[in-house]
Amino acid sequence: MITLEHVSKAYTAGIPALNDVSLHIDKGEFVFIVGDSGSGKSTLIKLLLKELDPTEGVITVNGRNVNKIRRRQIPKFRRKIGVVFQDYRLLKDRNVYDNVAFAQKVIGESNKHIKKRVPVMLSMVGLAPKYKSFPDQMSGGEQQRVAIARALINEPEILLADEPTGNLDNNNTWEIMKLLEEINNRGTTVVVVTHNLEIVKVMKKRVITIKRGTIVSDTRMGDENAN
Numbered sequence: 001m002i003t004l005e006h007v008s009k010a011y012t013a014g015i016p017a018l019n020d021v022s023l024h025i026d027k028g029e030f031v032f033i034v035g036d037s038g039s040g041k042s043t044l045i046k047l048l049l050k051e052l053d054p055t056e057g058v059i060t061v062n063g064r065n066v067n068k069i070r071r072r073q074i075p076k077f078r079r080k081i082g083v084v085f086q087d088y089r090l091l092k093d094r095n096v097y098d099n100v101a102f103a104q105k106v107i108g109e110s111n112k113h114i115k116k117r118v119p120v121m122l123s124m125v126g127l128a129p130k131y132k133s134f135p136d137q138m139s140g141g142e143q144q145r146v147a148i149a150r151a152l153i154n155e156p157e158i159l160l161a162d163e164p165t166g167n168l169d170n171n172n173t174w175e176i177m178k179l180l181e182e183i184n185n186r187g188t189t190v191v192v193v194t195h196n197l198e199i200v201k202v203m204k205k206r207v208i209t210i211k212r213g214t215i216v217s218d219t220r221m222g223d224e225n226a227n
């Protein structure tokens with residue numbers, strides 16, 4: 001599903017942001033990526049989305065060698081990857097329905113299909129009654145749910161979440177984590193970048209820790225019992 005083989009990324013001369021990283025994430029896994037600020041987590045996400053190219057190494061996502069994807073093939077490649085960010089990135093001048101529908105419009109889905117599909121996604125994230133609300137009228141947790149619905153509406157195989165609970169209080173953080181777990185239980189591979197070690201501890205998933213651009217540990221549920 002996701003494979004990195006000896007991947008490095010240097011922005012400038014000096015210590016690379018990622019340094020000889022190899023990892024494999026299987027279809028259906030739920031993985032946390034943790035590490036201090038500046039350790040290379042966002043760089044890794046950008047490489048997976050082909051927003052950046054590696055300086056060295058091979059990246060495979062959904063069976064495609066990302067290095068070999070041509071510029072014009074990038075939109076199609078990204079369709080199979082849902083992404084959510086800390087700051088939600090919703091369209092402020094569009095309501096909830098339109099924000100979610102937008103992801104389908106850009107890939108040319110028919111209005112008929114969109115009208116059926118958007119309410120299904122909004123129900124899944126618990127926001128069906130709020131379809132007419134605008135982002136500014138919603139809590140952070142609700143906005144993140146809209147972002148998740150938008151990320152999933154085109155049925156991606158992978159959901160990448162970069163600090164999805166970074167702006168949320170404790171309650172909303174757990175609600176979003178439960179939702180991500182549910183999405184994973186339905187078969188989507190979920191990769192969550194976070195600073196929040198509390199959630200990582202409680203969720204008991206695979207945890208990849210990055211330090212100064214290198215993977216320093218990769219543990220699975222239950223491994224931590226040894227400590």
Ligand SMILES: Nc1ncnc2c1ncn2[C@@H]1O[C@H](COP(=O)(O)OP(=O)(O)OP(=O)(O)O)[C@@H](O)[C@H]1O
Pocket residue numbers: 011012016017035036037038039040041042043044
């Ligand atoms: N566009 C860029 N140009 C030059 N250096 C960059 C660029 N983006 C990131 N870096 C550097 O690469 C390293 C890794 O950054 P990255 O954003 O991947 O870290 P991070 O783990 O996501 O940090 P944070 O948790 O603060 O978001 C840092 O030293 C950062 O300063």
